[in-house]
Amino acid sequence: MLAPPSPVTVEIIVNGTPRRACVEPRTTLVDFLREHLGLTGTHIGCEHGICGACSVLLEGEPVRACCLFALQVEGLSVTTVEGLAPARGELSRLQNAFCEAHALQCGYCTPGMLIACHDLLARNPRPSEEEIREAIGGNLCRCTGYQQIVDAVKLASGQEAAHG
Amino acid sequence: MKAAPFAYVRAESLDHALDLLAAYGGEAKPIAGGQSLVPMMAMRLARPALLVDINRLPALKGVAVGPRCAVMGATTRQRAVEEDAALHRAVPLLRAALAWVGHVQTRNRGTVGGSLAHADPSAELPLAACVLDATLVLQSRAGGERRLSAADFFLAPMVTAAEEAECLTAIEWPVWEGPGVACAFEEVAIRHGDFAMAAAACQIQLDADGVCRRAALGLGGVAGTPLAFPDLAAQLEGRRIHERLAQEVAEAAAARSEPGSDTHADAEYRRHLAAVLLRRVLLRAAGAPARAPI
Numbered sequence: 326m327l328a329p330p331s332p333v334t335v336e337i338i339v340n341g342t343p344r345r346a347c348v349e350p351r352t353t354l355v356d357f358l359r360e361h362l363g364l365t366g367t368h369i370g371c372e373h374g375i376c377g378a379c380s381v382l383l384e385g386e387p388v389r390a391c392c393l394f395a396l397q398v399e400g401l402s403v404t405t406v407e408g409l410a411p412a413r414g415e416l417s418r419l420q421n422a423f424c425e426a427h428a429l430q431c432g433y434c435t436p437g438m439l440i441a442c443h444d445l446l447a448r449n450p451r452p453s454e455e456e457i458r459e460a461i462g463g464n465l466c467r468c469t470g471y472q473q474i475v476d477a478v479k480l481a482s483g484q485e486a487a488h489g
Numbered sequence: 490m491k492a493a494p495f496a497y498v499r500a501e502s503l504d505h506a507l508d509l510l511a512a513y514g515g516e517a518k519p520i521a522g523g524q525s526l527v528p529m530m531a532m533r534l535a536r537p538a539l540l541v542d543i544n545r546l547p548a549l550k551g552v553a554v555g556p557r558c559a560v561m562g563a564t565t566r567q568r569a570v571e572e573d574a575a576l577h578r579a580v581p582l583l584r585a586a587l588a589w590v591g592h593v594q595t596r597n598r599g600t601v602g603g604s605l606a607h608a609d610p611s612a613e614l615p616l617a618a619c620v621l622d623a624t625l626v627l628q629s630r631a632g633g634e635r636r637l638s639a640a641d642f643f644l645a646p647m648v649t650a651a652e653e654a655e656c657l658t659a660i661e662w663p664v665w666e667g668p669g670v671a672c673a674f675e676e677v678a679i680r681h682g683d684f685a686m687a688a689a690a691c692q693i694q695l696d697a698d699g700v701c702r703r704a705a706l707g708l709g710g711v712a713g714t715p716l717a718f719p720d721l722a723a724q725l726e727g728r729r730i731h732e733r734l735a736q737e738v739a740e741a742a743a744a745r746s747e748p749g750s751d752t753h754a755d756a757e758y759r760r761h762l763a764a765v766l767l768r769r770v771l772l773r774a775a776g777a778p779a780r781a782p783i
């Protein structure tokens with residue numbers, strides 16, 4: 326039989342800074358960020374990989390932070406929505422476009438949407454409407470509707486939004 | 490929902506992982522990408538006492554494309570497979586299947602071996618493995634290496650032939666030599682990226698006259714395991730795949746499916762979907778521009 330698991334110290338590079346905390350092995354990355362580091366920008370919706378609200382960049386690639394245990398990403402670098410802005414008090418071009426195009430209402434899905442769209446624009450600076458829809462296919466929004474989110478990404482990429 | 494408590498060990502080598510699996514048997518589970526296992530643990534459908542993290546073992550990652558088969562480490566990321574041009578030329582059905590798997594966020598993390606070991610009967614990669622008759626390589630401390638065909642690996646929903654102490658380490662995908670290979674994959678799901686209510690896949694090889702020389706086809710989501718139909722595929726060989734032939738073969742395959750019913754679709758509807766989708770993939774592959782020879 327195994328001994329009951331005891332908490333362990335884990336270090337993860339979050340938004341460029343090494344951060345440590347003592348966690349139970351079952352602590353997910355999203356709980357590590359929110360509960361242990363106080364970074365509440367990353368949201369939790371379903372907690373089992375359906376909604377995308379918890380999306381963060383792991384080594385630059387979008388992943389679901391509820392479907393990873395913090396221990397699995399020890400020593401790796403994570404970027405949360407707090408790390409997308411160029412400087413404190415500023416917003417990124419994409420974040421500004423979200424405001425401009427009314428791409429958020431309650432804001433619950435927004436951090437995940439921003440991570441997914443940030444990744445898309447990094448890979449593909451002028452995505453088509455279809456590519457944008459594909460990129461946010463794993464993120465649920467229950468109130469804004471997706472059209473304004475698509476418009477915001479077009480705006481951020483310097484393209485005319487189809488539905489102004 | 491939070492996972493039940495468990496202990497966690499990051500394996501330092503494959504031997505280390507196999508030792509742990511041998512010592513703790515049914516209490517331990519290997520974890521790589523975790524995109525199937527972690528949700529199962531969050532819902533407490535899985536409660537391993539020990540997670541053995543095999544994700545960082547270089548020996549289990551990567552793809553080597555040979556003339557007869559492409560050998561893939563079990564923890565190769567789905568996204569890496571999707572983006573591998575040489576692998577795409579060698580085993581075109583993989584990218585076609587992956588277009589339906591989850592979302593960017595899950596494919597970045599999810600592994601091919603993880604999806605196979607999870608053995609959801611409506612998942613796309615198990616269907617591709619059955620259609621192409623891939624070989625799954627399992628390793629354990631006591632038993633060494635064991636090789637199983639996909640048809641022998643998948644036993645029932647979420648049940649595989651892997652023993653508790655065994656770890657899936659590699660997958661061998663057959664490479665079809667020569668020109669004229671084409672494939673297609675289609676499914677119907679509640680939303681794109683979800684598991685399929687029904688899925689159909691085929692890979693065919695046409696000669697210069699458009700006559701089918703080799704074929705493989707199957708259905709997902711309509712039985713306890715993915716279904717491949719080598720005998721029906723053989724009926725296509727030596728013939729041109731036209732509308733009526735595709736319809737006959739698709740109906741024969743769908744008639745052998747054993748779909749279940751749930752809130753999303755009843756069995757009759759799933760069987761109907763299976764026939765429509767299979768006919769469609771056969772016609773699409775037969776009409777699609779074939780890939781250049783290997």
Ligand code: FES
Pocket residue numbers: 368369370371372373374375376377378379380389390391392
């Ligand atoms: S909270 Fe992670 S996908 Fe919903």
Ligand code: FES
Pocket residue numbers: 428429430431432433434435465466467468469470
């Ligand atoms: S803004 Fe409310 S869920 Fe998307």
